[in-house]
Amino acid sequence: MPPRTTLPADVSSTSFARALGELRGVVGAAYVLAEDEQLVPYRKLMIPAAEEDHQPSGAILPASVQHVQGVLSVCNRYKIPVWPISTGRNLGYGSAAPATSGQLILDLKRMDRILEVDPVLCTALVEPGVTYQQLHDYLRDRNIALWLDFPGDGPLVGPLGNTLERGTGSTPYGDHFAECCGMEVVLADGRVLRTGMGSLPRSASWQVFKYGYGPYLDGLFTQSNFAVVTKLGLWLMPAPVAYRTLLVQYPDDQGLAKGVETARPLRLSGTIRNPCRLSNATWMLTAFMRRAELYQGSGPVPDDVILAAARQHGIAPWSLTFTLYGTPEQIAPSLDIATRAFESSGAQIVTDYHDGSQANELNLSSFSLLNWVGGGGLVWLAPVSPARGSDAVRQRDIAKSILSMHGMDYLAAPTVYGRDLHHLTAVLFDHGDPQALERARACFRDLATTFADNGYGLHRVGVDFMDEVARTYGETRRDVNRALKRALDPNGILAPGKSGIHR
Numbered sequence: 157m158p159p160r161t162t163l164p165a166d167v168s169s170t171s172f173a174r175a176l177g178e179l180r181g182v183v184g185a186a187y188v189l190a191e192d193e194q195l196v197p198y199r200k201l202m203i204p205a206a207e208e209d210h211q212p213s214g215a216i217l218p219a220s221v222q223h224v225q226g227v228l229s230v231c232n233r234y235k236i237p238v239w240p241i242s243t244g245r246n247l248g249y250g251s252a253a254p255a256t257s258g259q260l261i262l263d264l265k266r267m268d269r270i271l272e273v274d275p276v277l278c279t280a281l282v283e284p285g286v287t288y289q290q291l292h293d294y295l296r297d298r299n300i301a302l303w304l305d306f307p308g309d310g311p312l313v314g315p316l317g318n319t320l321e322r323g324t325g326s327t328p329y330g331d332h333f334a335e336c337c338g339m340e341v342v343l344a345d346g347r348v349l350r351t352g353m354g355s356l357p358r359s360a361s362w363q364v365f366k367y368g369y370g371p372y373l374d375g376l377f378t379q380s381n382f383a384v385v386t387k388l389g390l391w392l393m394p395a396p397v398a399y400r401t402l403l404v405q406y407p408d409d410q411g412l413a414k415g416v417e418t419a420r421p422l423r424l425s426g427t428i429r430n431p432c433r434l435s436n437a438t439w440m441l442t443a444f445m446r447r448a449e450l451y452q453g454s455g456p457v458p459d460d461v462i463l464a465a466a467r468q469h470g471i472a473p474w475s476l477t478f479t480l481y482g483t484p485e486q487i488a489p490s491l492d493i494a495t496r497a498f499e500s501s502g503a504q505i506v507t508d509y510h511d512g513s514q515a516n517e518l519n520l521s522s523f524s525l526l527n528w529v530g531g532g533g534l535v536w537l538a539p540v541s542p543a544r545g546s547d548a549v550r551q552r553d554i555a556k557s558i559l560s561m562h563g564m565d566y567l568a569a570p571t572v573y574g575r576d577l578h579h580l581t582a583v584l585f586d587h588g589d590p591q592a593l594e595r596a597r598a599c600f601r602d603l604a605t606t607f608a609d610n611g612y613g614l615h616r617v618g619v620d621f622m623d624e625v626a627r628t629y630g631e632t633r634r635d636v637n638r639a640l641k642r643a644l645d646p647n648g649i650l651a652p653g654k655s656g657i658h659r
């Protein structure tokens with residue numbers, strides 16, 4: 157058996173071997189993975205990064221909070237960094253790999269209990285390894301009329317990891333952090349903190365009131381490395397009596413600005429309660445064909461080629477979808493208001509559209525995006541802007557020109573959440589082709605830098621760009637993060653480099 161190729165920084169192989177021995181005592185020998193081939197799943201990347209920069213030194217799979225405490229105690233003594241993951245997919249942001257090489261993956265997938273679902277208060281309490289599919293099946297099997305909101309890779313991933321990354325979905329509960337209530341976290345020194353009302357012994361209200369007393373702490377444990385989160389409270393949406401999904405089609409490129417300008421007031425007035433997702437024709441085409449079937453030339457697929465193919469499939473240059481939820485009596489007036497608003501902005505409306513992600517149907521249809529180029533390479537870019545047509549167009553122009561400079565297509569789903577718009581853009585490439593990988597990497601760097609220079613920051617980023625994006629948010633922000641880090645994790649053993657936070 158070849159030895160591990162990667163040790164934690166400043167830890168000798170003897171001391172690492174001794175630590176692994178102690179860790180076997182904590183979680184059981186079968187749950188300490190340190191052999192090369194056992195670590196393959198933790199190394200695989202979709203993002204355009206070099207695997208050797210994100211090599212785990214091993215993986216530990218605890219089954220309980222006590223195990224997590226035991227692991228952290230050993231790691232503190234040996235100064236071994238751990239990288240916690242829950243369902244460990246994080247697709248397009250770094251998968252299960254750590255931000256820096258040498259970290260032990262703290263894989264929490266064995267902690268997969270649905271601890272509670274309250275059908276009256278519409279709440280749940282879950283462990284890290286619970287997947288959306290598991291929770292979905294649990295509710296269905298018990299006839300509990302609650303809906304889930306999930307990201308595009310829904311069935312594979314879980315609410316805890318996605319909420320910690322401040323992921324998003326497509327229903328009125330689409331802002332996942334906004335819909336969580338109460339966490340249990342294990343601090344680096346092994347103490348267990350329950351946030352919000354959970355700090356009160358025998359609390360009756362942990363999953364129903366977020367703030368408790370004193371500073372509201374939950375945000376500190378998202379996109380951070382200040383603790384290991386072991387339980388999360390969720391708010392779930394009561395299944396609506398009825399719903400109606402609409403597709404709004406704009407006949408030309410003006411549709412981007414018009415869609416945003418029309419959607420924002422409807423979102424802010426509450427007429428539309430879920431995020432309004434725009435998609436360009438290329439994004440929509442990925443459901444029907446691969447790039448190579450359309451175009452063999454160099455550079456991005458020309459606009460006229462895309463538009464001709466889109467027409468054949470009934471796809472508009474810009475499409476927008478949203479869903480109205482409620483009783484038929486509630487839906488009728490909203491339908492009337494929204495339809496009139498979009499029609500007078502120049503769109504055509506399909507009133508009986510279907511999109512499972514807006515209606516509690518888990519599937520993998522969003523993965524068709526990956527077939528466009530093939531080869532499995534994907535990195536997401538989601539610069540935030542105000543939900544104004546002019547900003548969306550400016551973002552589109554920046555994205556399109558930089559992608560095109562690097563020979564890549566613009567595939568975008570700019571989404572109006574409310575006052576904010578996230579210009580979700582997929583950078584796709586063949587991961588097996590070193591030149592394509594290098595091009596995607598250079599392209600992503602250009603995009604991230606140019607967006608930040610124009611005032612549009614990224615709100616989530618892969619493990620290879622965390623330092624760079626953290627720098628765009630300024631030195632004071634970094635100093636505060638560092639001060640918190642030193643206070644909560646003095647040995648810096650939790651996920652060094654996460655969100656650009658180091659000791």
Ligand code: ADP
Pocket residue numbers: 240241242243244245246247251252264284312313314315316317318320321383384385386651654
């Ligand atoms: P998903 O499989 O839902 O995409 P992951 O489990 O990969 O999500 O988690 C995404 C990221 O969130 C991880 O890379 C890690 O940085 C962080 N994370 C996940 N679970 C935890 C946890 N329990 N405690 C602290 N951080 C976590």
